[in-house]
Amino acid sequence: MNDVTAQVRSPSQATKRAVNLKFSHMGISVRNLSAMEDFYTNVLGFTVTDRGHAGGMNLVFLSRDPLDHHQIVLATGRPDNLPGNTANPQFGPSINQISFKLGTLDDLRHVHAKLLEYGGESIFPANHGIAWSIYAHDPEGNNLEFFVDTDWYIKQPFLIPLDLTQSDEQIYEVTHKMCEESEGYEPYSQWRARIGQEMSPYVERA
Numbered sequence: 238m239n240d241v242t243a244q245v246r247s248p249s250q251a252t253k254r255a256v257n258l259k260f261s262h263m264g265i266s267v268r269n270l271s272a273m274e275d276f277y278t279n280v281l282g283f284t285v286t287d288r289g290h291a292g293g294m295n296l297v298f299l300s301r302d303p304l305d306h307h308q309i310v311l312a313t314g315r316p317d318n319l320p321g322n323t324a325n326p327q328f329g330p331s332i333n334q335i336s337f338k339l340g341t342l343d344d345l346r347h348v349h350a351k352l353l354e355y356g357g358e359s360i361f362p363a364n365h366g367i368a369w370s371i372y373a374h375d376p377e378g379n380n381l382e383f384f385v386d387t388d389w390y391i392k393q394p395f396l397i398p399l400d401l402t403q404s405d406e407q408i409y410e411v412t413h414k415m416c417e418e419s420e421g422y423e424p425y426s427q428w429r430a431r432i433g434q435e436m437s438p439y440v441e442r443a
């Protein structure tokens with residue numbers, strides 16, 4: 238780039254913002270549509286908002302929020318055999334994780350119980366410092382995460398086992414102390430305010 242080009246480009250780049258967008262939903266290719274629909278509705282509580290056939294696929298649209306027609310669409314066409322993740326079999330070969338945010342530790346315990354009752358595999362609770370999580374597989378081995386944000390930021394990745402049989406008070410106390418002793422510790426609100434300055438705004442719904 239010559240000097241003239243640099244002078245022309247610099248002002249526009251300085252003021253340019255990324256296009257407004259917000260992550261909305263995803264689709265999962267499935268082998269057994271009815272088994273997957275059963276899991277996402279009866280275990281995770283999604284509502285079927287529509288279903289039908291298009292593009293050679295049978296489709297089931299799922300949502301837990303009336304503002305989103307679908308948050309997940311299940312679509313037939315998954316091959317019988319997919320290779321596993323070569324680094325860690327808990328995680329998916331293409332989609333590493335599909336993560337759901339919950340409100341409280343009791344919500345997390347509730348999901349944990351539902352997953353155990355369903356007979357899910359590869360269920361393990363983890364403490365990330367910034368979040369309390371449970372990882373589990375859906376019926377076709379997609380890696381799901383259910384998590385509750387804590388009030389603290391620490392540098393990621395960070396993962397130790399989480400004991401959900403402890404009381405909320407114990408979990409808060411242990412996690413806060415651990416975070417205070419970890420790299421990058423600060424209140425999550427402070428971290429959010431700072432990182433928010435680096436992010437283009439998305440469009441808020443009315």
Ligand SMILES: [Fe+2]
Nearest residue numbers: 334336382384
């Ligand atoms: Fe995650």
